[in-house]
Amino acid sequence: MNNTPTIKDVARLCGVSTQTISRVINQKPDVSPATRERILKIIKETGYQPSALARSLIQQRSFTLGVIIAGLKYEGIAKVLNGITEEANKEGYSLMLEELPNFNAIDVQPVIRSLLSHQVEAIIYAAPEIGDNWRNVRLQYPMSGPRMVFLKGSPYPGISTISVDNHLGGFLAALHLYEQGCRNIAHISGEADWWETEERLKGWKAGLEKVGLPVTSRQIVAGNWSASSGEKAFLTLLENYPEVDGIFAGNDQMALSVLHVANERGIKVPEQLKVMGFDNLAETPYYSPSLTTIRQDLRVLGIMSVKKVIEMINEPDKSSKDALPDTIILKPELIVRESTQAK
Amino acid sequence: MNNTPTIKDVARLCGVSTQTISRVINQKPDVSPATRERILKIIKETGYQPSALARSLIQQRSFTLGVIIAGLKYEGIAKVLNGITEEANKEGYSLMLEELPNFNAIDVQPVIRSLLSHQVEAIIYAAPEIGDNWRNVRLQYPMSGPRMVFLKGSPYPGISTISVDNHLGGFLAALHLYEQGCRNIAHISGEADWWETEERLKGWKAGLEKVGLPVTSRQIVAGNWSASSGEKAFLTLLENYPEVDGIFAGNDQMALSVLHVANERGIKVPEQLKVMGFDNLAETPYYSPSLTTIRQDLRVLGIMSVKKVIEMINEPDKSSKDALPDTIILKPELIVRESTQAK
DNA sequence: CTGAAAGCGCTTACAG
DNA sequence: CTGAAAGCGCTTACAG
DSSP: OOOOOOHHHHHHHHTSOHHHHHHHHTTOSOOOHHHHHHHHHHHHHHTOOOOHHHHHHHHTOOOEEEEEEEOTTSSSHHHHHHHHHHHHHHTTOEEEEEEESSTTOSOOHHHHHHHHHTTOSEEEEOSOOBTTHHHHHHHHSOTTSOOEEEESSOOBTTBEEEEEOHHHHHHHHHHHHHHTTOSSEEEEEOSTTBHHHHHHHHHHHHHHHHTTOOOOGGGEEEOOSSHHHHHHHHHHHHHHOTTOOEEEESSHHHHHHHHHHHHHHTOOTTTTOEEEEEEOOTTGGGSSSOOEEEEOOHHHHHHHHHHHHHHHHHOTTOOOTTOOOSEEEEOOEEEOOGGGOOO | OOOOOOHHHHHHHHTSOHHHHHHHHTTOSOSOHHHHHHHHHHHHHHTOOOOHHHHHHHHTOOOEEEEEEEOTTSSSHHHHHHHHHHHHHHHTOEEEEEEESSTTOSOOHHHHHHHHHTTOSEEEEOSOOBTTHHHHHHHHSOTTSOOEEEESSOOBTTBEEEEEOHHHHHHHHHHHHHHTTOSSEEEEEOSTTBHHHHHHHHHHHHHHHHTTOOOOGGGEEEOOSSHHHHHHHHHHHHHHOTTOOEEEESSHHHHHHHHHHHHHHTOOTTTTOEEEEEEOOTTGGGSSSOOEEEEOOHHHHHHHHHHHHHHHHHOTTOOOTTOOOSEEEEOOEEEOOGGGOOO
């Protein structure tokens, strides 16, 4: 059949041993120029490509990274993955991808085992921290276990994590709304139990407290990241907290729905109500009105995760002085647009 | 060190040969119940996990699929990938992911070779068809080559493709705008040279011709999928084709910008101008006004691609009667919302 | 400069 | 019911 040639075939064709072929494809010395050239020619002719599988097995190095994600149908994680593929490509690593069936997937053990059985050299855990789910994984794989880095969740001693400072994000949001003149500021939070949800909420509360505004339960309505949940939350808010003049939504989708409902009801944004989101989706400048938001650079998060993991692979002893820290926290940034600017 | 145990370790611990272990983990007969039980116990205790690498090598089967994508930072491809991971998971296949550095990446040969060297059993090519780029890949890998299926591009004899009927989508859009009373219908097209762009454009033209409306160059402005390009295109349209009363944008992002600009300029949608997009992003019901669009189910596209590829793996002779065809074309669907409905 | 031997961690006939 | 032998496609010492 159309079997791809092996090192043996090439060796036979060249009339040398397989070791000599190996030396050539691995660019090692101790091959006469003439032999080398002849071998290279045959390799080109036959289209020979060394088996990454066989190589990984004998070298005990796969140059492959495992990536565990969840919720690819929502935005956000795709950007993280984009950063991961970019950096992995650059560094010559391949990627084995596993998507969990849902955010709350309890038993991640099988997917981790599957990745390890493929001998990935490290695992990037990019599924969100919800309740205790990270903790469980962390306990199962202590220091001695596979190399892992956790993305977008809480720092943990002795374990590598890379996250955005969501607390700061919430804080900046509250302060900005206050500065724009809002005195009745509400929050539509993300999905329950997520670390990101909690942090944004806490940061928002801290911001209100700093400027001396009260924080009551009427001001907080739970959403679940979806635009439709944002709509419901805003309607609840209009009932329970009609004096609301500023809303910080946990993400841009929910903020979009607030704009939508406000528009339908003739509530003027930003004149009567100021609205902001979180994420800075590419489309937010084109919302009506354009949306003030907290930017988080998820692509950079992905890039950092690959950098960190490769560092772990290359120097398990952390000797280097300019090594990346175990806990990396990226700063979010306020992006001001029309939806909060008093005209 | 913390080396994971191998089949040899388990065999030694059980006092049997490796073949017997192999029989147990592969659930083959010819092992006494007592031995089997003892072995299972040791496996559990040691946490032994067979090496997928070694297995793939000896069996010449990796149960791994290669996926080539591009543009993960834009929406759309993430949904395709979501469908792919879902179905691959279900069928017990692992995924090796490669993202091209950009849409126009010329030389995909190295990434295909990399995937093949990892012995993927098939490749799902989910990067868009732009100009001749697919053709080049197809020519390099004829029938005899690796199993491949191409996503979101033109059918081609003897090659597996799965696409959405973009021509029909454009056609439906034109007809709908006409039915809603528009007589001066414009199109903001997607990125140049993309197959999808061309098809939507052609379908739109065909629709206008069917209802007897003229198609002039003034009515067509090129965008590049981005919201900002949609803004520019609409401004151009307002200059060159001020009588415009209906716009079909090549995707929802560009349509969003049209709504944005219309809103800024006090152009009433849908009263003065009807607007529609393409894709049906999750947020489109919450645009202001909610957006009429052409829905394409990219997740299903991803699912189908895995089904097709596994079928190719399992029956290379295509004996089965209910086999999937080589050319699969999914139908898009009109979703009517406020942005085109005369109130 | 080149090759014979051993081995990575498995599975597949084949013997007993 | 169980094991000795060979081999998947490579690389790594070691000899010459």
